[in-house]
Amino acid sequence: MPGSPRLAGWRHGHRRAVGLLLGVVALLLAGCAGLPSAVERRPSVAIADGADTMLGRLVAAAAPAEPGQSGFRLLPMPQYSLHARIELARRAQRSIDVQYYLVQNDETGRYLLRTLRDAALRGVRVRLLVDDLYTAGADPLFAGFAAHPNVEVRMFNPFPAGRDRLGTRWAASLLDFDRVHRRMHNKLFVVDNAMAVMGGRNIANEYFLLDGGSNFIDVDTLVAGAVVPRLSSLFDMYWNSPYVYPQESLVSNGGATPQQLRERFEQLTAGPETLHPAPLTSTDLLGNNALAKDLDAGALSLVWGRAEAYADAPAKALGRTDETRGLPADESTDSVLYNVRRYLRGAEHEILQTTPYLIPGRGGMETMRIVRQKGVSYTIVTNSLAATDESLVHIGYRRYRPEMLQLGVALYELSPKRVEETKRFGIYGSASGRLHGKSAVIDRNLVFIGSMNFDPRSMLHNTEIGIFIFSPQLAQQLTSLIGFIRLDGAYQLQLGPQGHIEWVSPASGDGADTILHVEPETDFWSRWKLELLAPLVPESLL
Numbered sequence: 024m025p026g027s028p029r030l031a032g033w034r035h036g037h038r039r040a041v042g043l044l045l046g047v048v049a050l051l052l053a054g055c056a057g058l059p060s061a062v063e064r065r066p067s068v069a070i071a072d073g074a075d076t077m078l079g080r081l082v083a084a085a086a087p088a089e090p091g092q093s094g095f096r097l098l099p100m101p102q103y104s105l106h107a108r109i110e111l112a113r114r115a116q117r118s119i120d121v122q123y124y125l126v127q128n129d130e131t132g133r134y135l136l137r138t139l140r141d142a143a144l145r146g147v148r149v150r151l152l153v154d155d156l157y158t159a160g161a162d163p164l165f166a167g168f169a170a171h172p173n174v175e176v177r178m179f180n181p182f183p184a185g186r187d188r189l190g191t192r193w194a195a196s197l198l199d200f201d202r203v204h205r206r207m208h209n210k211l212f213v214v215d216n217a218m219a220v221m222g223g224r225n226i227a228n229e230y231f232l233l234d235g236g237s238n239f240i241d242v243d244t245l246v247a248g249a250v251v252p253r254l255s256s257l258f259d260m261y262w263n264s265p266y267v268y269p270q271e272s273l274v275s276n277g278g279a280t281p282q283q284l285r286e287r288f289e290q291l292t293a294g295p296e297t298l299h300p301a302p303l304t305s306t307d308l309l310g311n312n313a314l315a316k317d318l319d320a321g322a323l324s325l326v327w328g329r330a331e332a333y334a335d336a337p338a339k340a341l342g343r344t345d346e347t348r349g350l351p352a353d354e355s356t357d358s359v360l361y362n363v364r365r366y367l368r369g370a371e372h373e374i375l376q377t378t379p380y381l382i383p384g385r386g387g388m389e390t391m392r393i394v395r396q397k398g399v400s401y402t403i404v405t406n407s408l409a410a411t412d413e414s415l416v417h418i419g420y421r422r423y424r425p426e427m428l429q430l431g432v433a434l435y436e437l438s439p440k441r442v443e444e445t446k447r448f449g450i451y452g453s454a455s456g457r458l459h460g461k462s463a464v465i466d467r468n469l470v471f472i473g474s475m476n477f478d479p480r481s482m483l484h485n486t487e488i489g490i491f492i493f494s495p496q497l498a499q500q501l502t503s504l505i506g507f508i509r510l511d512g513a514y515q516l517q518l519g520p521q522g523h524i525e526w527v528s529p530a531s532g533d534g535a536d537t538i539l540h541v542e543p544e545t546d547f548w549s550r551w552k553l554e555l556l557a558p559l560v561p562e563s564l565l
Contacts, residue, residue, distance in 0.1 A: 058183045062272045066263050067150070067175075069120065069255035073216030076116045082217050082247040085323040093248035094325030095497055096314075099504050100307045101231040104224060104243045105131070105300065107314045111214040112138045114318060115147045120258045122152045122211040124474070127227035128161040133291065134298035135226055136168050140288070143173040152262055154207040155181035155273075159189045162274045167288025169270050170281040176270040177262065179207040180340050183273065204564075205340040207261065208474050208485040216255050219246040221490060222472050223461045230459070233298070237412065239379075239459035240442065240512075242504065244472050245314065247323065250330040250490065257334040257488060264337040308507075309500055328494030333362050335486040359475045359487040366465055366491060368393050374401045375464040375505050378477040379412075379457070381405040382419040382565055387477060388426065395430045403427075403477075404508055406458050407436035407526075408553075409544035416478065418557045419565045421524075428518050435513040436526070440544055445511040456512065461489075464498050464505065472501075479563050514543055 073079045086092060098104040112119055112135075119142055126132045143149045151168070155178040158165065169176040182203060185191030196203045213219040222243030224230040232238045246254065261267065276284060303313035317323055335358050355361055367374060367390050374394060381403060383391065394401055408417050427434055442456030463471040473489025475481045509515075514526040519540070528537040542550055 058181065058268065059272050062268055064177075064263065064265075064267070064269065065175075068259045068263075069213070069216045069252070070118045070148075071216075073117065073251075076215040076217055077114060078111070078116075078215045079217040081318070081321060081323055084321075085325060086248055087327050091249050091329060092327045093246060093250040093330040093492070094323065094327050095247075095330075095492055095494070096245040096311055096325055097309060097497065097500055097504070098220070098222070098243040098245060098307075099241075099309070101224075101233075101238070101241070102300065102303060103307045103311070103313060104220070104222075104241075105231040106303055107243075107245055108135065108212050108220050109138050109300075110313075110315045110318060111212070111218055111220065112142050115142050115145075115214045117215050118148045118150070118213075119215075120150050120152075120211070120213040120255065120262075122207075122209050122258055122261060123226050124154045124206065124208045124210060125157050125225035125227055126151075126153050127157065127225070128164055129228045130296055130298040131228045131231055131233055132226050133164070134300075136164070136288075137292045137297075140168060140171055140174070143171050147173060149174045150258075150262060151176045152179060152207075152258070152267060153177075154179045156206050157189075158186075159192055160187055162186055162270075163287055164291050165270050166274055166276055167284045167286075167291060170284035170288065177267040178270060178273060179261065179267050179337075180205065181268050181273050186274065202341065205484045206486075207337070207340065208481065209261070209334060209488040210474050211254060211258055211488060213251065213255050213258060216252060217247065219251050219254050220244070221246060221254065221488065223459050223474060237457055239457050240437070240508065241459040242377075242462055242472060242501070244490070244492075245325070246330075246490070247325060248327070250332050253332045254490075257332060260334065261337050261486075266337050266340055308504065326494055326497045326500075328492055328497065330493065331362070331491045332489070333357055333359050333491075334488040335359055337486060339484075339486045359473060359489040360482050362491065363463070363471060363475065363489065364390055366469060366471065367463070370394050370399045370465045371397070372399060372466045373464075374399060374466075375404075375502060376402065376477070377404045377458060377460045377462045377505055377508070379406050379459045379461070380416045380420070380476040380478040380480075380565075381423075382416065382478040382562060383423055383427070384479055384482065384562070386482070388423065391427060391430050391432055395432070400433070401431070402433040402435070402505075402509075404435040404437070404458065404505060404513060407438060407514065407544070408542040408549065410437040410439050410442075410457050412457055414549065414553065415556065415560055416565050418553055418560050419478070419562045421553075422562075424516065424524055425518065425522065428516060428524075434516040435509050436516060436543075437508065437513050438528075438543060441528075442512040445507075458508070462501060462505070464501050467498050467502065468495050469493055470497050470501050479565055483563065514539070 139149050182192040185195035223241040228234040229238050437458045470492040475487040519525045526539040530536050
């Protein structure tokens with residue numbers, strides 16, 4: 024059942040279903056295991072001389088004369104986004120810093136690890152930081168990767184025991200549930216402290232249109248210039264925190280030598296299933312070449328503007344602590360949520376927002392009321408029940424739909440059927456399209472791209488990263504991309520005469536719009552299941 028929303032949720036959707044079920048099981052079982060103590064974490068920081076690399080010199084040559092500017096290229100198409108990461112890694116000369124919530128043990132994950140291994144063999148320092156939630160069964164892969172010279176692998180907030188399977192991990196940590204359900208949701212890829220890729224995509228097949236069951240519509244951005252050292256410092260903040268553990272401190276390799284571990288890595292990542300992406304010979308949705316073409320020509324085509332980058336403190340994964348000064352996440356001025364709300368509430372004309380999981384809560388609804396009272400138009404694109412990989416989240420979301428519509432918020436929900444029919448974001452064929460992008464455009468001038476969803480899990484429990492870009496040109500590009508989704512791949516919601524939700528499917532040609540009165544593209548069982556679960560779902564864990 025590779026396309027099952029439930030299974031997809033277990034794999035990618037912030038283990039909401041896992042958390043709900045195991046929170047109950049924790050009352051019945053007494054499994055407990057402790058993390059290793061006296062762990063050696065060798066401190067390290069980003070390289071200081073990234074400007075003296077091939078990528079650094081290209082960035083300097085492309086930068087405008089005005090100081091403090093950063094360059095960007097949106098990466099809405101999955102093939103181009105994967106290509107950008109691979110090409111940067113292939114051209115790295117000094118360092119590669121990689122931080123992800125998910126590096127899946129699939130064709131895409133193994134392909135990236137082999138590319139990073141090849142860079143390390145050239146003498147490039149590689150630091151890989153992965154959240155430990157979805158590494159079950161992948162310890163041999165990461166151990167083999169870490170056995171190479173110039174490579175370090177660390178796990179964020181790890182499970183200390185039962186590591187082969189997701190279920191046994193949770194069973195061994197049930198008495199530590201409040202810690203292990205908090206995860207590092209950041210996504211960041213920095214090369215030579217000169218260029219980076221960040222946004223919503225993890226490293227797995229379904230983020231790059233390589234999964235046969237379901238694939239995500241998402242957006243990343245290539246980053247260069249003044250803000251990159253700030254991104255590197257945010258990576259260092261996590262890398263050197265006490266909440267990360269060297270991979271070797273968590274796993275016994277059974278006496279295997281480094282050479283044997285490297286040979287095992289080669290066996291695990293080679294073979295007939297090795298990924299060989301087709302060359303990119305055309306331009307993407309925005310008319311940009313594949314990055315390799317620009318790099319080969321020695322001329323970067325980027326949009327330049329001022330930018331700010333923020334990340335939550337790693338201590339957020341431990342809840343309110345002295346390290347976070349006792350402040351909730353939304354009150355810490357360096358947190359992603361604080362700054363998202365600050366800029367949303369400062370809007371004067373228009374907000375366009377995409378989020379796969381939409382549970383605004385009290386704070387989010389207050390933001391909507393503030394901006395709507397000022398006459399600001401507010402449009403949100405999110406997943407429909409048919410599109411979501413987290414059906415439990417839909418329970419929390421649907422509670423807010425009537426109030427959002429009453430405030431005048433324009434709500435759109437992604438239609439898997441319409442996504443299959445459009446070719447703008449790639450050829451999905453029989454695969455389902457799901458929204459995964461976390462972005463916003465404010466007043467056609469400010470762009471937000473990051474890892475934060477508009478839901479309690481991102482607000483309260485997971486750590487996040489995000490970037491704010493002040494650029495009318497980039498804002499216009501993202502506005503167009505969001506417009507493609509709204510017009511070609513989504514239903515618009517409205518309140519019917521009796522106050523019930525209606526879904527409007529735009530007509531093609533001169534025909535009349537179709538108005539639907541039940542959750543589109545779903546069956547009776549999926550809707551009935553939500554009715555049964557709705558009274559049992561605590562919103563704070565979604």
